[in-house]
Amino acid sequence: xxxxxxxxxxxxxxxxxxxxxxxxxxxxxxxxxxxxxxxxxxxxxxxxxxxxxxxxxxxxxxxxxxxxxxxxxxxxxxxxxxxxxxxxxxxxxxxxxxxxxxxxxxxxxxxxxxxxxxxxxxxxxxxxxxxxxxxxxxxxxxxxxxxxxxxxxxxxxxxxxxxxxxxxxxxxxxxxxxxxxxxxxxxxxxxxxxxxxxxxxxxxxxxxxxxxxxxxxxxxxxxxxxxxxxxxxxxxxxxxxxxxxxxxx
Numbered sequence: 001x002x003x004x005x006x007x008x009x010x011x012x013x014x015x016x017x018x019x020x021x022x023x024x025x026x027x028x029x030x031x032x033x034x035x036x037x038x039x040x041x042x043x044x045x046x047x048x049x050x051x052x053x054x055x056x057x058x059x060x061x062x063x064x065x066x067x068x069x070x071x072x073x074x075x076x077x078x079x080x081x082x083x084x085x086x087x088x089x090x091x092x093x094x095x096x097x098x099x100x101x102x103x104x105x106x107x108x109x110x111x112x113x114x115x116x117x118x119x120x121x122x123x124x125x126x127x128x129x130x131x132x133x134x135x136x137x138x139x140x141x142x143x144x145x146x147x148x149x150x151x152x153x154x155x156x157x158x159x160x161x162x163x164x165x166x167x168x169x170x171x172x173x174x175x176x177x178x179x180x181x182x183x184x185x186x187x188x189x190x191x192x193x194x195x196x197x198x199x200x201x202x203x204x205x206x207x208x209x210x211x212x213x214x215x216x217x218x219x220x221x222x223x224x225x226x227x228x229x230x231x232x233x234x235x236x237x238x239x240x241x242x243x244x245x246x247x248x249x
Contacts, residue, residue: 011050018052022060025050030069030080039077040070066173067099094140094148094170094230106144107168110137110202114156114163121153124217124227132156134163136171139202140230146203147236152228159225171226172218181220188216192234199231210234 011018026040034040041049046057061078064070072078099105117125117133125133133153140148152171154162158179165174175181193211200207211231218226 011052011056018050019056019059019063022046022050022052022056023063026060026064027069030064034080036080038080040080042077063099065177066170071177094150104143106141108139108141109167110139110149112136112163112167117153117155121227125153125155125224127155134159136162136167138167142236145236146233148230148232149199149202150228150230152226154226158223175220175225181223181225183218183220183225185221186216186218188214190214190239193231195231203231203233205233205235212237212239 011021029040040046040061043054043057043061046052047054061070065072065078069081070078071081094105094107113135114132115135117127117131121127121133122129122131125131127133133155136150136152136154138150138152139146140150154171156162158181159175162174165178172183175183191213193213195203195205195207195209195211197207199211200209203211212234214230214232216226216228216230217224218228
């Protein structure tokens with residue numbers, strides 16, 4: 001990054017894309033100077049100040065919206081969310097998780113269908129008999145490499161029209177921006193399996209390769225929103241935990 005005579009920073013071309021540089025600048029402002037629900041500068045002002053194109057500004061803002069740092073109000077602008085992003089670090093979507101690891105996330109929708117909720121799904125989401133859910137199967141990639149296969153279930157009554165949304169983006173961002181539901185709690189169980197033929201193909205691995213499996217029920221307040229199982233490649237993913245002897249169980 002270079003500086004003009006009027007002290008306005010100009011983002012330089014280099015190894016780090018300009019939209020990533022601008023995202024970091026905006027994130028720092030959110031964390032240090034902007035109050036919750038404060039408006040960020042308009043696109044044109046950011047373009048002029050940092051010497052970048054409109055597409056660069058929009059990509060930086062889009063990423064921060066998906067990460068839950070910012071939110072948009074049509075016709076009014078873009079604003080800082082009420083919560084600070086660091087408070088959600090332990091509860092991140094795949095998109096947020098991969099970006100924090102320095103990887104570029106991508107999603108391929110394998111299948112999406114409105115079905116009668118299976119008993120297990122009804123129990124997890126608190127649904128009545130006969131309830132319908134959107135089943136969404138997605139392949140999650142990081143840096144262009146398959147990382148996980150994910151199967152999620154979502155109440156059709158709570159999330160009407162979810163199947164017509166862009167299912168390649170962060171669903172947590174969609175829940176927040178389109179339905180006013182911000183995921184703030186989850187119960188998760190993990191175990192190990194080996195890949196069968198159904199999972200091995202999309203993940204680009206051989207049958208029998210170890211997988212890490214995560215099953216999560218995510219909620220917004222007291223409302224269950226998501227019941228999802230994710231199968232991660234054991235050779236591409238690891239988890240880190242800090243254990244404290246003084247922590248009371």
